[in-house]
Amino acid sequence: MSFAGPPRLRPPRHPVDPRARRWWTAQALLTVSGPMLLTAVTLLALCLLFFAGALPWLLPLLAVVLVAPACAYAVLMPRRRYAVHAWEVGTYSLYTAGGWLWQKRRVAPLSRVQTVDTLRGPLQRRYGLTTLTVTTASTAGNIRISGLSDADADTLAEHLGRAAQDTVGDAA
Amino acid sequence: MSAPAPDVWLRPDARTLLVHCGWLLPPLGSTTLTALATGGRFPPSALFTLAAVAVSFAAITGIGHLRWSRTRYRVTSDAFELRGGVFSRTLRTMPLSRVRGVDLTATPLHRLLGLTVLRASGTGGAETVLNAVPRAEAARLRTLLLARATPGRAANPELSSVDWRWLRYAPLTFWVLGGVGVAAGTVYRVLDGVGIELWRVGFVQDAFTEFGRSALWLTVPAALVAVLALGSVGALVLYVENWWGYRAAWTDADTLTVRRGLLTTRSVALERSRLHGVLLREPLLLRAAGGASATAVAGGLGSSEEAHARGALVPPAPRHEALRVAVGTLTGSGARDEHPFDGVPLTPHPRVALRRRVVRGLLFAVLPGSVALLVLGALFTPVLLHLAWVYALVTTAVTVLLARDAYRSLGHALAGPHLLVRSGTFSRDTLALERRAISAWTLTTSPFTRRAGLVTLTAAVAAGEHGYHVRDMEPGAALALACAAHPGILEEFLEPA
Numbered sequence: 001m002s003f004a005g006p007p008r009l010r011p012p013r014h015p016v017d018p019r020a021r022r023w024w025t026a027q028a029l030l031t032v033s034g035p036m037l038l039t040a041v042t043l044l045a046l047c048l049l050f051f052a053g054a055l056p057w058l059l060p061l062l063a064v065v066l067v068a069p070a071c072a073y074a075v076l077m078p079r080r081r082y083a084v085h086a087w088e089v090g091t092y093s094l095y096t097a098g099g100w101l102w103q104k105r106r107v108a109p110l111s112r113v114q115t116v117d118t119l120r121g122p123l124q125r126r127y128g129l130t131t132l133t134v135t136t137a138s139t140a141g142n143i144r145i146s147g148l149s150d151a152d153a154d155t156l157a158e159h160l161g162r163a164a165q166d167t168v169g170d171a172a
Numbered sequence: 173m174s175a176p177a178p179d180v181w182l183r184p185d186a187r188t189l190l191v192h193c194g195w196l197l198p199p200l201g202s203t204t205l206t207a208l209a210t211g212g213r214f215p216p217s218a219l220f221t222l223a224a225v226a227v228s229f230a231a232i233t234g235i236g237h238l239r240w241s242r243t244r245y246r247v248t249s250d251a252f253e254l255r256g257g258v259f260s261r262t263l264r265t266m267p268l269s270r271v272r273g274v275d276l277t278a279t280p281l282h283r284l285l286g287l288t289v290l291r292a293s294g295t296g297g298a299e300t301v302l303n304a305v306p307r308a309e310a311a312r313l314r315t316l317l318l319a320r321a322t323p324g325r326a327a328n329p330e331l332s333s334v335d336w337r338w339l340r341y342a343p344l345t346f347w348v349l350g351g352v353g354v355a356a357g358t359v360y361r362v363l364d365g366v367g368i369e370l371w372r373v374g375f376v377q378d379a380f381t382e383f384g385r386s387a388l389w390l391t392v393p394a395a396l397v398a399v400l401a402l403g404s405v406g407a408l409v410l411y412v413e414n415w416w417g418y419r420a421a422w423t424d425a426d427t428l429t430v431r432r433g434l435l436t437t438r439s440v441a442l443e444r445s446r447l448h449g450v451l452l453r454e455p456l457l458l459r460a461a462g463g464a465s466a467t468a469v470a471g472g473l474g475s476s477e478e479a480h481a482r483g484a485l486v487p488p489a490p491r492h493e494a495l496r497v498a499v500g501t502l503t504g505s506g507a508r509d510e511h512p513f514d515g516v517p518l519t520p521h522p523r524v525a526l527r528r529r530v531v532r533g534l535l536f537a538v539l540p541g542s543v544a545l546l547v548l549g550a551l552f553t554p555v556l557l558h559l560a561w562v563y564a565l566v567t568t569a570v571t572v573l574l575a576r577d578a579y580r581s582l583g584h585a586l587a588g589p590h591l592l593v594r595s596g597t598f599s600r601d602t603l604a605l606e607r608r609a610i611s612a613w614t615l616t617t618s619p620f621t622r623r624a625g626l627v628t629l630t631a632a633v634a635a636g637e638h639g640y641h642v643r644d645m646e647p648g649a650a651l652a653l654a655c656a657a658h659p660g661i662l663e664e665f666l667e668p669a
Contacts, residue, residue, distance in 0.1 A: 006648025007655075007666040009615065090664040101619055107662040108612035108632070137471075140639030141612030141632035 012088035020147025024078035036070035113164040181244040192236035206366040331500040334418040341488035342411035343404035344457040351406040415487040446471040448609035448635040450498040452602040464494035469636035476637040518583025524624040525644035526579040533571030610658040
């Protein structure tokens with residue numbers, strides 16, 4: 001292979017399921033943004049009830065420290081993730097991209113695949129999504145694809161399982 | 173011990189039961205200390221301790237006996253089997269083809285009783301521990317477990333053995349200062365445990381009042397020197413304990429055995445097929461004195477921290493000696509061709525990497541201290557304000573120096589069958605990783621590296637720390653390196669820019 005300029009690693013072909021955006025939003029609301037907003041509301045209520053005088057400085061403080069980051073996280077994180085997360089099975093390798101602020105692209109040869117697991121959490125089940133985990137002998141070679149549709153995950157797991165079986169013995 | 177017939181279930185040595193009583197020593201020792209300190213009159217807390225010790229002794233001895241009586245092991249023609257369990261019966265079968273290494277260790281108590289703990293580690297971090305068998309039996313088991321390795325003598329078996337002139341490198345480690353802190357903490361806790369309150373002892377109180385009244389410009393440096401001297405002695409002791417009887421040798425064509433230790437002897441057998449590289453470590457002080465140490469990047473040594481401790485190949489020693497062992501480990505027995513650890517020029521990384529290191533230093537070292545001093549100075553005394561600018565100046569200078577050094581360290585190259593990667597300033601680490609062993613590539617970016625147009629390349633191997641990073645590369649160079657180092661993984665996803 002010879003390229004004119006320096007080579008570029010193109011993003012993987014298949015984006016994850018669009019429903020993943022809603023799943024990530026729900027996750028954000030449950031784990032980070034929700035508790036932060038709830039804290040802000042509680043503090044505001046306590047302030048109104050007992051120290052109404054503190055309102056002029058507490059209101060902007062809460063807005064900057066809790067409300068704005070919580071909203072930004074719930075809105076930005078799922079979008080960025082959806083833009084980044086993708087996967088592709090090539091002839092020889094499995095290729096995935098993930099993350100949002102810290103982004104990761106990993107390529108692992110199909111011949112090194114040891115196990116293929118699928119995971120459907122209660123929240124994921126509501127959106128019909130599956131997380132697929134592929135392990136190799138090296139923990140730094142393990143691959144996780146989250147936000148796959150159930151059907152995609154099943155086909156992929158079957159395909160990867162077959163590929164791993166075809167090349168058994170090379171995995172160690 | 174004559175070799176028993178195969179397939180017969182054997183028991184650990186009965187003396188193992190005595191080993192289980194070893195934990196009694198510290199509480200009994202501290203109780204004796206209390207008795208001596210109080211002239212035979214036990215405070216109620218000590219009586220409680222004694223009662224608790226008695227109850228635990230009964231429980232632990234009971235369980236220990238149960239465990240011992242239920243433990244059986246055997247080596248069949250194709251597996252190592254260990255039966256055991258206290259409340260439920262377990263049977264652990266480790267196929268001999270999966271055994272990656274056999275590690276024999278003995279605590280002082282084990283040695284006193286002539287026993288050895290055998291630790292067979294397998295693929296995927298599986299570990300089977302047999303505690304404890306007589307030394308001869310352990311050696312026999314190890315031969316059996318590693319029988320799958322093809323026998324045959326290596327041409328030039330011995331790589332290195334201990335040279336006590338290396339002791340001069342011992343004080344050049346973290347333990348000089350950290351060790352004193354740890355030791356002081358331990359002493360305090362032991363005394364506290366037996367009911368002696370250090371701050372009430374007249375002698376200590378007097379010492380502190382004297383110290384405060386004396387000329388501080390003289391006594392503070394003196395105290396520092398004393399701590400350094402104490403720490404150096406501790407580091408020497410630790411070095412001797414860790415590396416007594418050190419010998420690294422190819423015991424057969426495919427097994428590198430590293431033996432070491434005074435009170436706790438350990439012997440680690442590294443199989444050539446699991447040996448995927450070497451990490452040459454040069455911490456700042458050691459590097460200044462021309463020393464280095466080396467660690468094997470090998471599979472089947474447990475978690476990454478365990479792998480680091482168990483993979484030690486050579487203690488802090490002269491750099492050429494550490495290099496010799498590293499090369500001998502990589503190339504097999506005789507260092508036929510000089511492995512180019514130093515010979516190959518490393519490709520430097522983009523200049524932006526230097527800026528990142530300077531900024532990081534300013535952000536985490538200079539800024540917090542200066543701001544804290546400024547705030548305190550503004551609140552309390554102008555002396556601190558002066559201290560703040562002095563601190564800022566000095567730390568900035570040091571930061572720039574260290575950042576330049578860190579940037580100079582950064583580099584990578586391909587050297588024959590190995591990928592060379594160097595990085596770090598506090599500990600300059602040079603990694604030689606077997607290219608064939610790399611099983612996946614990862615490219616990582618953070619918001620900061622994206623802004624600088626850099627990327628970190630990670631090579632995955634089933635050994636050592638599993639992920640080895642080549643930090644702050646140009647994206648194109650990272651891909652070119654990945655393709656050249658281990659072709660056939662990510663080519664199909666490339667496209668012309």
